[in-house]
Each structure stands twice: as structure tokens, then as C-alpha cells.
Amino acid sequence: MLLRKDRIFYLDEIRALAILLVLLAHTIKNFPVNINYLTSPTLLSYLTISRMGVPLFFMLSxxxxxxxxYSLSEFFKKRFARVLIPAIFWYIILFVSVAYVNGFNFDLINVWIYDAPVPWFVCAIIGVYLVMPIFSSFVKEYGTRGAGYFLLIWLVLVILTNLNLAQDYYPTLIFGNFGINIGYAVLGYYLANKDFNIYSLPMVIFSLIIFIVCIAFNMYYAYYFKTVVYIESISIIIQCSALFIILRYLSKYATFNPSKTLSKIHNYIKDSWIGAIIYALSIYSYTIYLMHYHIVNLLIQYYPIRTFDLVPVVFILLTVISLAIAFILSKIPVLNKLIGIH
Known part of the structure; x- marks a missing residue:
């Protein structure tokens, strides 16, 4: 598989990592079938790492x-079509699968309309797209300084929410399910465009230290307090930001210092079969997100996880099967426009 020359590799790296983290999270949530993952400090600590998956997707957007x-009509037509058409397609596939297994009847239709789960990420990304043109116009007018101003306000609200000080002052539900997501989107724009006037390698090293510290803190908190660290946490925001900067500035370092050992390793990964897999995970990420619910349920049903050692096995199986199915469907002329390839 040849990499597209017009793509930005570090953004593909982030998207590939994001979908892998989502798959890991949903593997852990099904571990094991006879034990609630909330009672396992070890699983909670690993689940905390996977929390970066969804925020990274919003940052990429x-x-x-x-x-x-872009014009408003062009933006909404293109964005909503790319989100809704694949979601509807896979929703129908899931309905047909359930009907085939359980038998079709009119009660099934009634239950499906009221109780069938629509992936929350689809609803969340639609909400972000609805207001993104407003933020886009604001940023075009004020640039990264304007984005920084918004992020300052956003971080204050996040801190107040973390401290439970803002519940009486604004609708927590609205901010928790919408404001946090648009904040991550603006954060992604800011980190992709802000010039920090620091040499690439020191920026990578500094961000890596911050990233490791945040990982350690979040895992420690989850392990000892038996609490999931949510994406509204300041530590998750810092963790995602650090990872974003690491990959961006590592790519920049490799571009301007091609003879360095680190650059050679980076460029080898980019141009080898590893880069091809990263690219595939990136372009099939939305397809994999929409279909993996069906696959993980089948895996757990026929290959139930009963020991912690099997979590990586199921995770790898889920990833390989999802990627293989997405690849096969992408080669079918009609389906390749319906399944959600980006």
C-alpha cells in the first residue's frame, strides 16, 4: 500500500493511535465476562490510557x-454525509444481524427505535460540526491568539467542573457532552498551528516527560482510587496535548534533520510496511469504529476473556479482523462509499 503524498503523516499517526485506543477501551470493558472491570484496579489503570482515543479524534477534526x-453549504453537505451515511449503513447492518439471530417481529422494530444504541461519538461529532464554522470564522479573524483565548476560558470551566464548583452556574450536562468536545477541537487546531519557537528535539523530549508523568499519575489515581479518569480531566487534556506535540515535532525534526539516527528511524517507519499499516488504520478508522461493536461482541461470545492475559489477544484479534474487513469492503465499488472511509 502506497502512502498518499498529500497527507500529513503525524496526523495519520494520531488517528491510527486513536482508533487503537478506542478498540483497547472496548476490549477492556468486556473483560472478563464474569467480572465487572470497575472492580479491577489494573484494568482501570489501563482503561485510563485508552481514554485518549476519543479526545484525539476531536483534536484531529x-x-x-x-x-x-469553505462555504457553509459545502461544509455541512460534505461533513454530515461522511458521518451520517456510514452510521446509518452500519446501523442497518446491526439491525439485520439482530433480526437474523433473534428472529424478525414487529416488537423488534419498536425496541430498536427506542432502545438501540446509536454510537455516542456520532452524535458528539455532529454537535461539534454544527458550531465549527463559527469557531472557524473566529480563528480566521484572530488566529492562534484567538484560539488561545478560547482555550483559556475552556480550561477554567474544565477546572471548575473538576472541582465541582460550577454545577450551579451553568448546565453541566451541556458542557460535559458538548463544550468539552469543541474545546478539544480548538485545542487540536491550536497545537497543529501554534509555533512555540522551540527547537524540535527539546520540544519532543519535554513533551515526552510531561506525557509520561501524566500517564503515571492517571494510572496511579485509577489504580488506588478505583475510579475511571474521564476525558474532562485536566490530566487527560495535558496527556493528549503532549502526545500531539510529540508526534508533530518529531515529524518536524525528521524533516529538517534527515541524517540523524532518530530521523532515520522515523522515516523508516513512515516509508515501510509499518507506515502502510498506520495509513490503513487512519483511513479506515471511522469504518472500524462503527463496525467494531459487532466484532467485539462476537469475539467475547465465542472467545470469552477469563484471564487478564487474554486481553491483548482479543485486542489484537479485534484490530486485525476489523482492519481486514474494512480493507475488503473498501474494494467493493458500491460499499466503499457507504462504510465510512476517510
Whole structure:
């Protein structure tokens, strides 16, 4: 598989990592079938790492869409079609699968309309897209300084929410399910466009230290307090930001210092079969997200996880099967426009 020359590799790296983290999270949530994962400090600590998956997706949306030139009609037509058509397609596939297994009847239709789960991420990304043109116009007017101003306000609200001081002052539900997501989108734009005037390698090293510290803190907190660290946490925001900067500045370092050992390793990964897999995970990420619910349920049903050692096995199986199915479907002329390839 040849990499597309017009793509930004570090953004593909982030998207590939994001979908892997989502798959890991949903593997852990099904571990094991006879034990609630909330009672396992070890699983909670690993689940905390996977919390970066969804925020990274929103950050990518902001990095790629905010500040760009487009008409409102063009934006909504293209964005909503790319989100809704695949979601409806896979929703129908799930309905047919359930009907085939359980038998079709009219009660099934009634239950499906009221109780069938629509992936929350689909609803969340639609909410972000609805207001993204407003933020895009604001950013085009004020640039990264304007984005920084918004992020300052956003972080204050996040801190107040973390401290439970803002419940009486604004609707927590609205901010928790919408404000946090648009904040991550603006953060993605800011980190993709802000020039920090620091040499690439020191920036990578500094961000890596911050990233490791946040990982350690979040795992420690989850392990000892038996609490999931949510994406509204300041530590998750810092953790995602550090990872974003690491990959961006590592790519920048490799571009301007091609003879360095670190650059050679980076460029080998980019141009080898590893880079091809990263690219595949990136372009099939939305397809994998929408279909993996069906696959993980089948895996757990026929290959139940009963020991912690099997979590990596199921995770790898889920990833390989999802990627293989997405690849096969992408080669079918009609389906390749319906399944959600980006």
C-alpha cells in the first residue's frame, strides 16, 4: 500500500493511535465476562490510557477543519454525509444481524427505535460540526491568539467542573457532552498551528516527560482510587496535548534533520510496511469504529476473556479482523462509499 503524498503523516499517526485506543477501551470493558472491570484496579489503570482515543479524534477534526476556507453549504453537505451515511449503513447492518439471530417481529422494530444504541461519538461529532464554522470564522479573524483565548476560558470551566464548583452556574450536562468536545477541537487546531519557537528535539523530549508523568499519575489515581479518569480531566487534556506535540515535532525534526539516527528511524517507519499499516488504520478508522461493536461482541461470545492475559489477544484479534474487513469492503465499488472511509 502506497502512502498518499498529500497527507500529513503525524496526523495519520494520531488517528491510527486513536482508533487503537478506542478498540483497547472496548476490549477492556468486556473483560472478563464474569467480572465487572470497575472492580479491577489494573484494568482501570489501563482503561485510563485508552481514554485518549476519543479526545484525539476531536483534536484531529479541529486541526484539519478549523480555519479552512469553505462555504457553509459545502461544509455541512460534505461533513454530515461522511458521518451520517456510514452510521446509518452500519446501523442497518446491526439491525439485520439482530433480526437474523433473534428472529424478525414487529416488537423488534419498536425496541430498536427506542432502545438501540446509536454510537455516542456520532452524535458528539455532529454537535461539534454544527458550531465549527463559527469557531472557524473566529480563528480566521484572530488566529492562534484567538484560539488561545478560547482555550483559556475552556480550561477554567474544565477546572471548575473538576472541582465541582460550577454545577450551579451553568448546565453541566451541556458542557460535559458538548463544550468539552469543541474545546478539544480548538485545542487540536491550536497545537497543529501554534509555533512555540522551540527547537524540535527539546520540544519532543519535554513533551515526552510531561506525557509520561501524566500517564503515571492517571494510572496511579485509577489504580488506588478505583475510579475511571474521564476525558474532562485536566490530566487527560495535558496527556493528549503532549502526545500531539510529540508526534508533530518529531515529524518536524525528521524533516529538517534527515541524517540523524532518530530521523532515520522515523522515516523508516513512515516509508515501510509499518507506515502502510498506520495509513490503513487512519483511513479506515471511522469504518472500524462503527463496525467494531459487532466484532467485539462476537469475539467475547465465542472467545470469552477469563484471564487478564487474554486481553491483548482479543485486542489484537479485534484490530486485525476489523482492519481486514474494512480493507475488503473498501474494494467493493458500491460499499466503499457507504462504510465510512476517510
Amino acid at each position: 479541529g486541526a484539519l477543519l478549523i480555519g479552512k476556507d
